[in-house]
Amino acid sequence: MLTEITGGVCAPQGFTANGVHCGIRKNRTKRDLSLIVSSVRCSAAAVYTQNLVKGAPLLVTREHLADGYARAIVCNSGNANTCNADGVEIARGMAQTVAEHTGIDASDVVVASTGVIGQPLSLDPIRSGMSDLVAGLGDHSDYAAEGIMTTDTAKKEIAFRFTVGGKECRIGGIAKGSGMIHPNMATMLVFLTTDAAISPAMLSQALREDVKTSFNMVSVDGDTSTNDMVTVLASGLAGNEEITGPGEAYDAFCRALSAVTVYLCRRIAADGEGATRLITCRLCGAADDITARVLAKSVICSSLVKAAMFGADANWGRVLCALGYSGVALDVTRIDVAFSSKEGRIEVCRDGAGIAFSEEDAKRILTPDEVVIEVDCKAGAGSAEAWGCDLTYEYVKINGDYRT
Amino acid sequence: MLTEITGGVCAPQGFTANGVHCGIRKNRTKRDLSLIVSSVRCSAAAVYTQNLVKGAPLLVTREHLADGYARAIVCNSGNANTCNADGVEIARGMAQTVAEHTGIDASDVVVASTGVIGQPLSLDPIRSGMSDLVAGLGDHSDYAAEGIMTTDTAKKEIAFRFTVGGKECRIGGIAKGSGMIHPNMATMLVFLTTDAAISPAMLSQALREDVKTSFNMVSVDGDTSTNDMVTVLASGLAGNEEITGPGEAYDAFCRALSAVTVYLCRRIAADGEGATRLITCRLCGAADDITARVLAKSVICSSLVKAAMFGADANWGRVLCALGYSGVALDVTRIDVAFSSKEGRIEVCRDGAGIAFSEEDAKRILTPDEVVIEVDCKAGAGSAEAWGCDLTYEYVKINGDYRT
Numbered sequence: 001m002l003t004e005i006t007g008g009v010c011a012p013q014g015f016t017a018n019g020v021h022c023g024i025r026k027n028r029t030k031r032d033l034s035l036i037v038s039s040v041r042c043s044a045a046a047v048y049t050q051n052l053v054k055g056a057p058l059l060v061t062r063e064h065l066a067d068g069y070a071r072a073i074v075c076n077s078g079n080a081n082t083c084n085a086d087g088v089e090i091a092r093g094m095a096q097t098v099a100e101h102t103g104i105d106a107s108d109v110v111v112a113s114t115g116v117i118g119q120p121l122s123l124d125p126i127r128s129g130m131s132d133l134v135a136g137l138g139d140h141s142d143y144a145a146e147g148i149m150t151t152d153t154a155k156k157e158i159a160f161r162f163t164v165g166g167k168e169c170r171i172g173g174i175a176k177g178s179g180m181i182h183p184n185m186a187t188m189l190v191f192l193t194t195d196a197a198i199s200p201a202m203l204s205q206a207l208r209e210d211v212k213t214s215f216n217m218v219s220v221d222g223d224t225s226t227n228d229m230v231t232v233l234a235s236g237l238a239g240n241e242e243i244t245g246p247g248e249a250y251d252a253f254c255r256a257l258s259a260v261t262v263y264l265c266r267r268i269a270a271d272g273e274g275a276t277r278l279i280t281c282r283l284c285g286a287a288d289d290i291t292a293r294v295l296a297k298s299v300i301c302s303s304l305v306k307a308a309m310f311g312a313d314a315n316w317g318r319v320l321c322a323l324g325y326s327g328v329a330l331d332v333t334r335i336d337v338a339f340s341s342k343e344g345r346i347e348v349c350r351d352g353a354g355i356a357f358s359e360e361d362a363k364r365i366l367t368p369d370e371v372v373i374e375v376d377c378k379a380g381a382g383s384a385e386a387w388g389c390d391l392t393y394e395y396v397k398i399n400g401d402y403r404t
Numbered sequence: 405m406l407t408e409i410t411g412g413v414c415a416p417q418g419f420t421a422n423g424v425h426c427g428i429r430k431n432r433t434k435r436d437l438s439l440i441v442s443s444v445r446c447s448a449a450a451v452y453t454q455n456l457v458k459g460a461p462l463l464v465t466r467e468h469l470a471d472g473y474a475r476a477i478v479c480n481s482g483n484a485n486t487c488n489a490d491g492v493e494i495a496r497g498m499a500q501t502v503a504e505h506t507g508i509d510a511s512d513v514v515v516a517s518t519g520v521i522g523q524p525l526s527l528d529p530i531r532s533g534m535s536d537l538v539a540g541l542g543d544h545s546d547y548a549a550e551g552i553m554t555t556d557t558a559k560k561e562i563a564f565r566f567t568v569g570g571k572e573c574r575i576g577g578i579a580k581g582s583g584m585i586h587p588n589m590a591t592m593l594v595f596l597t598t599d600a601a602i603s604p605a606m607l608s609q610a611l612r613e614d615v616k617t618s619f620n621m622v623s624v625d626g627d628t629s630t631n632d633m634v635t636v637l638a639s640g641l642a643g644n645e646e647i648t649g650p651g652e653a654y655d656a657f658c659r660a661l662s663a664v665t666v667y668l669c670r671r672i673a674a675d676g677e678g679a680t681r682l683i684t685c686r687l688c689g690a691a692d693d694i695t696a697r698v699l700a701k702s703v704i705c706s707s708l709v710k711a712a713m714f715g716a717d718a719n720w721g722r723v724l725c726a727l728g729y730s731g732v733a734l735d736v737t738r739i740d741v742a743f744s745s746k747e748g749r750i751e752v753c754r755d756g757a758g759i760a761f762s763e764e765d766a767k768r769i770l771t772p773d774e775v776v777i778e779v780d781c782k783a784g785a786g787s788a789e790a791w792g793c794d795l796t797y798e799y800v801k802i803n804g805d806y807r808t
Contacts (some may be wrong), residue, residue, distance in 0.1 A: 053728030053736045053756075083721055085757045117721025118758035303802055311804030317521025320487060324457030332457045352457075353489045354522035391405070393797045399708055400715030 002259050003161045005170065008141025011159035012170040012195035014039045014235035016137040019147025020141060021131025024078040024121070033126060034147030035133050036073040036191055042233035043197075043316075044070035045204035046110070046212050055080050056087025057111040058229055060095065064107050068200025069153040070233060071104045073191050075148050076126060077176070080227050083118040093123045098273060101134040110231050112189050112284035114150055125196035144289060145174040148189055151398055152176050156267040160254040164249045167240035169196040171256045175264040177228075190230040190264060197236035197255055198243040206254050207232055214261035217386040232257075263281060274394030275344035276369065278387065279309050283375040286382030291328045298326035299373055300388030308392035309371065314339055314362035316348040319373060338374040341365050407565045408662050409574065412545025415563035416574040416599035418443045419637035420541040423551025426533025428482040428525070438531060438551030439504060439537050440477040440595055446637035447601075448491035449608035450514070451615050459484050459631035460491025461515040464499065468511050472604025474637060475508045477595050479516035479552050479579070480530060484631050487522040497527045507536040514635050516593050518554055518580060549578040552593055555802055556580050560671040566660040568653045571644035574599040575660045581632075581666040594634040600657055601640035602647040610658050611636055618665035621701060621790040636661075658736060662731035673791035678798030680773065682791065683713050687779040690786030695732045697788040702730035703777055704792030713775065718743055718766035720752040723777060735783060742778040744767050750780075 010017050012169050015038050019031040044065050046057045064070060081087050082321030091111045099106035113121065136143075145155040169195040198206070236242065243249045270278035281299040286292035299305055302322035310317035310339060316337045321326055337349035343365045348357050365371070419442050423435040448469050452462045468474060478498050485491050499513035517525065541549075549559040563576030575598040576661050602610070615634060640646065647653045674682035685703040690696035703709055706726035710720035720741045728736055741753035747769045751759050769775070 051725060051728040052722050052734055080721075083724060083753070083757050116726065118753070307800055307803030310800060315805065318486075320457050321455060321521065324455040330456055349487070349522070353487050391800055391803075393800050396711055396714060396795055396797050396800060399711030399795075400717065403457060 001163060002256060005159045005161050007159050007172060008145060008157035009036050009142045009172045009174050009191060009193040010139045011172040012193045012235060014195055014239035015193045016094065017138065018133050018138065018140045019128050019143035019145070020133045020136065022133070023125035024076050031078055031143060031147035032078045032126040033129050033133055034144040034358040035077045035098065035137065036144055036193065037104070037137055038071050038233055038235050040193065040235050040237065041069050041071050041108065042235050043068060043200040043203045044231065044233050045200060045207045046229055046231040047207055053083065055082035055113060055227035055377040056084065057081055057091045057113045058227065059088055060091040061110050061112065061229065064095065064109060068204070069108060071109050072098055072102065072369070073109040073110040073112065073231060073233070074098045075114070075189060077114050077148050077150050079113060079115040079119055079121040080117045081113040081121040082212070082227055086120070090121050090123055091157070094126055095122070097127050097130050101130045111321050112229055114148060114227055115187055127136070137387035138257045141172065141174060150176060151273055152271055154267070154271050156264055156271070158260055158263045160256055160259050161318060162252060164196055164238070164240040164243070164252050167238050169238040169240060171196065171260055173260045173264055175268055177268060183380060189227070192230070192232035193235070195235045195238040196243065197238065197240050198234050198253060201233060202243050202250060203234050204244065206257055210257050210261050211256065214258065214265050215382070217265065217293060227280060251311065265387050269389050270370070272389030273398045274392040274396070275307055275389030276392055277390045278370045279306070279373065279389055280370070281373045281375065281386045283377070284383040285377040285379055286384070287380040288382040290382070294383040294384070295323055295326050295330070295375070295377070296384040296386035298322045299375065300386045303391055306388065306391035309366065310392050311367035312363050314346070314348050314359065314366060315359070316354070319375065320349065320352065323375065330377065334375040336378065339365050339371060340374055341368040341371045343368055405567060406660060409563045409565050411543065411563050411576060412561035413440050413576045413578050413597040414545045415576040416597045416639060417641035418599055419597045420543065421548035422537055422540040422542065422544045423547035423549070424533050424537045424540065426537070427529035429482050429523050430671060433552035435547060436480055436482045436684040437533050437537055438479045438539065438547055438548040439502065440597065440697070441508070442475050442637055442639050444639050444641065445473050445475050445512065446639050447472060447604040447607045448635065448637050449604060450633055451611055452637040453632035457487065459486040459517060460488065461484060461485055461495040461517045462631065462633055463492055463728065464495040465514050465516065465633065468499065468513060470595055473512060473610070474514050475512040475692050476502055476506065477514040477635060477637070478502045479518070479593060481518050481552050481554050483517060483519040483523055483525040484521045485517040485525040486631055488524050490524070490575065494525050494527060495637070498530055500525065501531050501534050502618065505534045513536045513780065516633055518545060518552060518593055518631055545578060552580040553588060555677055556675055558671070560668055560675070561662055562577070564660055564663050564669045568600055568642070568644040568647070568656050571618045571642050573598060573642040573644060573660070575600065575664055575669055577664045579672055582735060593631070596634070596636035596664060597639070598636065599639045599642040600647065601644050602638050602657060606647050606649065606654060607636060607638050610654070610661055614658065614661050614665050618669050621669065621697060621788065649741070656782060669791050673793050674774070676793030677802045678796040678800070679793030680796055681713055681794045682774045683777065683793055685775070685777045685779065685790045687781070688787040689781040690788070691784040691785055692786040693788060694786070696786040697790070698732045699730050699734070699779070699781070700788040700790035702726045703779065704790045707795055710792065710795035713770065714796050716753050716770035718750070718763065718770060719762070720758070723779065724753065727779065734781065740780040740782065743769050743775060744778055745772040747772055747773040758791050
């Protein structure tokens with residue numbers, strides 16, 4: 001039983017947060033430094049980008065989470081601290097600065113940065129802004145969410161209440177970015193908190209399993225960032241019996257985790273750079289779930305499908321094309337395709353061939369800001385959902401001169 | 405010794421061509437049906453899209469080339485004849501219509517179609533236009549090149565003279581499309597002719613080897629078409645001793661073939677939908693050539709690199725990012741990156757980290773309509789070139805409503 005609640009990352013017991021403008025960004029009205037702190041040491045887990053080029057903060061965070069525990073997350077926007085000769089040193093400096101102002105061990109601080117790649121990051125604004133940042137810690141998940149935004153146009157924040165072993169628990173999260181796929185504004189970052197008691201090992205397993213069907217199923221432009229990271233801290237203050245293995249309690253936690261991550265995935269895709277529409281590909285009938293994920297993701301990654309969605313054009317041939325080159329085995333003569341939204345549903349392709357349909361109705365169905373591409377491979381029980389967005393003039397504009 | 409000559413696919417001895425408007429397209433000024441005919445039976449070879457969704461003409465062409473010989477190529481634009489229930493029947497009908505008007509065996513006719521996927525193609529306009537098409541056969545490579553164009557803005561045609569075993573030979577080609585990657589205007593199509601005498605087996609081997617470093621290294625939008633096809637016909641009328649195995653003569657032929665295909669690749673990428681720039685990634689120092697191809701292609705396929713090139717923005721971090729997620733092993737701390745063009749050359753990244761450079765000079769160097777991204781992995785002797793184009797507003801516009 002899940003109930004949405006307010007408070008974001010501060011909803012779970014033990015967590016406070018804040019975000020300030022420290023001067024990394026020229027725009028003085030934009031918060032560019034965020035901090036999330038727990039009153040107790042937390043089980044902690046994280047997943048990182050698969051890109052061989054990794055932001056320095058990720059390397060430091062991986063060291064700090066090696067023991068499975070952490071107490072704070074610090075993150076700046078405006079600079080990715082990636083491909084800088086002194087990157088690791090700077091990232092360590094960020095953790096040290098937090099330690100000096102909070103008394104938290106530097107090795108219990110998760111460090112993240114997001115912004116342009118390859119531009120030196122100075123510690124000065126971070127050092128000068130840290131006092132205010134720490135002094136202002138409180139029920140300010142929204143400030144923290146704002147402090148990590150780059151080209152985001154909307155804050156991404158959510159929290160749920162759920163029950164584990166009779167105890168009421170909470171889980172919350174904030175995110176920035178438009179997918180796993182934003183090299184230069186580097187990155188999707190997601191910070192999750194919960195007061196459920198769960199061992200580091202099970203927390204890590206839960207997160208690793210979850211991303212396969214959540215963040216790994218989001219795409220905006222196919223470019224896997226160098227700084228992607230999803231981190232979760234579990235304070236255990238809900239008082240449930242610690243989850244140390246599989247079972248009912250673990251499953252309840254995973255369901256709550258999934259509710260948060262899927263919500264954030266949809267918000268990230270909907271806020272993809274320049275996007276006017278959230279595109280969901282709901283695929284069923286694949287040989288298995290893994291095959292279904294490859295196929296669904298191939299559809300929402302296709303530049304031509306994305307451009308067609310921008311034009312509200314029921315160009316189902318591009319959907320078949322994207323399924324055809326996805327790399328997995330597929331009987332294309334059995335594929336059915338339909339488009340749906342709050343405006344209705346329309347079938348456009350049956351058994352791999354076009355069927356007569358009203359272009360007018362299709363246009364109407366594809367016009368809302370959330371549309372679904374439904375694919376049935378009629379080959380098995382595998383299913384998946386992938387989330388993307390349309391490809392627009394604005395995307396080109398944003399990325400034609402991101403640095404200038 | 406290669407010399408560029410005029411005549412396109414009609415430059416080699418034995419070949420005539422033509423293109424007419426038969427009515428598949430509404431625009432009466434646009435030729436939409438092309439024919440290339442040889443006076444003798446030719447050794448013939450083709451390579452086809454890897455997409456599991458394949459255009460019906462490809463299936464028929466594969467049947468017709470099973471014996472390694474052909475005499476004619478017929479191609480319409482405006483309709484891909486793909487994902488149509490009666491597609492194969494229609495494609496056979498096109499070959500039959502050519503046979504009736506030329507006396508050529510239908511099984512010696514290569515059939516191709518390009519245009520929208522999933523819209524029924526009628527034989528009527530093709531039947532009615534065939535008399536004029538055949539009657540007008542002559543030194544009209546340019547008409548044939550025009551007849552296969554879709555969103556192309558420029559004709560793509562080239563021919564060279566070369567020598568095999570003391571005999572003067574010729575090879576020519578025409579192409580349409582903007583890469584292997586155009587689902588809905590389905591396709592890149594390339595038709596090559598030569599009067600060199602070469603066995604079907606060696607011709608096929610030469611083509612299969614060539615595409616690895618030519619057409620397979622072009623990308624416009626990452627979408628692999630359902631109708632891509634490269635076909636070559638060799639009349640043998642040059643009178644050289646037939647090439648039936650490896651050796652000097654075979655190598656001379658491969659060099660001439662490569663000169664034609666690489667020229668067409670560059671023209672196709674430069675004419676990518678909405679493109680304002682030809683982007684070449686010249687990569688060296690990779691472990692081997694295959695690794696180099698994967699890396700170079702990953703760079704020119706990156707939406708963010710392409711958008712940066714549109715903005716003439718020296719955003720080298722996106723180049724490193726694309727190398728990092730390409731999937732091949734790589735020591736990112738050794739990578740050097742430079743940009744070059746007729747305006748000069750500028751180094752922007754050394755050993756995986758940024759170096760100081762003049763943004764002004766970089767902007768000037770990235771502004772011409774042909775720019776090169778130079779990457780040195782400093783790890784081995786592998787090298788490759790890949791060709792792409794920038795991502796522009798116009799690309800989004802063209803593909804936002806291709807069908808309407």
